Amino acid sequence: MNRRAILLLLGVFGLLMALPLWASPYVISLATLFLFFAYAGQAWNIMMGFAGLLSLGHALYLGVGAYTVAALYDHFTIGPWLGLWVALALCGSLAAALAALAFRYRVSGVYFALLTIACAEFARIGFDHFTWVGGSGGLFLKVVESDRLDLLNLRGPPAMFYYLMLFLTGAALLLSALLLRSRAGYYWQAIREDEDAAAALGVNTFRWKMLAVIISGAITALAGMFSAFYYSNLFPEQLFHISRSIEIILGPMLGGIGTLFGPIIGAALLTVLSDGATELVAALGWDVPGVKQLVYGVVLFAIVGFMPQGVWPALARKLRLAK
């Protein structure tokens, strides 16, 4: 990254910091959604982008994270700031168990992707019947005076959630940048490019792949925590559904898999695109369910077909931001 890039990054960050001062509630909600997908996309990118492990079941960590923090809050009045550590630990262990089984038995490629889907689906049906957290009927968090700021219990105006997500997204960007330059990052890229060659050079591929899955899974739990407190209601059908997993991967796919800024750019483009499509459809009077998903499908089709590298690499070259 050169100086131009750093200046631009600081500028964008400052703009985002100041956004709630002038933006309408609708714009803030859109920006929050964008940051949510930027964050979750970065989490997913650590696994797929850095280490080359395709997960199509990240909804698993999203859901487990959301339900853990929400259930602790609802049943034992344990605040989210304490609960999030439980969620991190739980999702990390879950990811570790999944990855250990998969890598120990040499489940790789498409089989690995299918295993991640199967685990997420398994959890979805499991939570549908898990009556302690409401089963398929959903779990609802008590909402009290949504405009009073109660940071301790994550209750407050939309701007608070916006800043929470902005902080998380920034932290994830920093974490990704550090990881990519660390020993782990170089090992991951070696494994991604050629696992056998990496192993032959003495890289303990099992251990490093495990690390990628654990970090990615654990930090996705925080996206779950956000989603639980932002929406205040949790349904297995929504949190664990495979379409949630697909939504998470769309951002990094569009922005550029394995790049630092790809997931963020991709999430921004997608938010604008899907909102634009929704508005357009509403303006034309075709307000039927499914249009947004159709747009997503067509976008994914177009990226894979015509722009497999994503938007960011080309954009970075154009803006002369690359090294």
Place this chain on the structure above:
Amino acid sequence: MSFDFPTLLNVFISGLMTGLVYGLMALGLSVIFGVARVVNFAHGEMMALAMYTTALLFSAFRINPFIAVVPIAACFFSFGYALQRLVLRSFVARPQHMQFLLLLALAVVITSTLLIVFGPDARAVNLDWLLEPVVIGELLLDQAKLYAAVVACAVSAALFAFFHFSYTGTAIRACADNWLGAKIVGLDVDRLYAIAFGIGASCVGVAGCMMILLVDVTPGSGPAYTLLAFVIVIVGGLGSMSGALVGGVLIGVSEALGGFFMAPSAKSMISFALMIMVLMFRPRGLIAEKL
């Protein structure tokens, strides 16, 4: 819980018959993977498409699903053939995940199109003359399931015959076995891949026609069937024809028994548990053989 042997046997046979239709659907996936090495993530969505088409033909034109199956199979063959020939061919040399992300995109497009066109409500085909069950002693066979299973068996048998006795079928197996070798002896590999994809797609078409006689369809059924098809072929062995049928029957029966002993909505947990166990201990599937 009170149950007796005939009840259990009825549940078992009902699961077996459904399982054969599942098997035919999974057979399509297995042929597509075994030959063209394409992981068809849009398989269940194609199934849902076939189910909707059958329901539409029945409700709009009163076309019997057992007749509609022929044109639908033909349409699906052309669709699969064109998809492989025009789109997927250029993905052979790209990283594998690009290919199944492309099919994932196709899946999303099909599902959302179905949602836009047909709305979120469930569609079904109810034929009056299929309501009366066939009674054999204490066994009650659901007619719809019986005929669906017979069609599934007939189509599977025809495919076995095609792949083992016809020239084209043997050539397709040769491609699956050794792509380079097949090319060297002068086979038109691209065309054979496309035919294999077409055959796989028409399997789904037929399976969808039969499945709409047994259960309702909603736009959300697609992803569920994709998962089901993958569970079946992974249990049976990806790329193996007999494995797909065995896996289909196994999953069909375990779902039926699971629905009987546990909550019906939890039945697919058994299939997922089965798949996770097979992936762990026998990753190539129960019957790991070449097509």
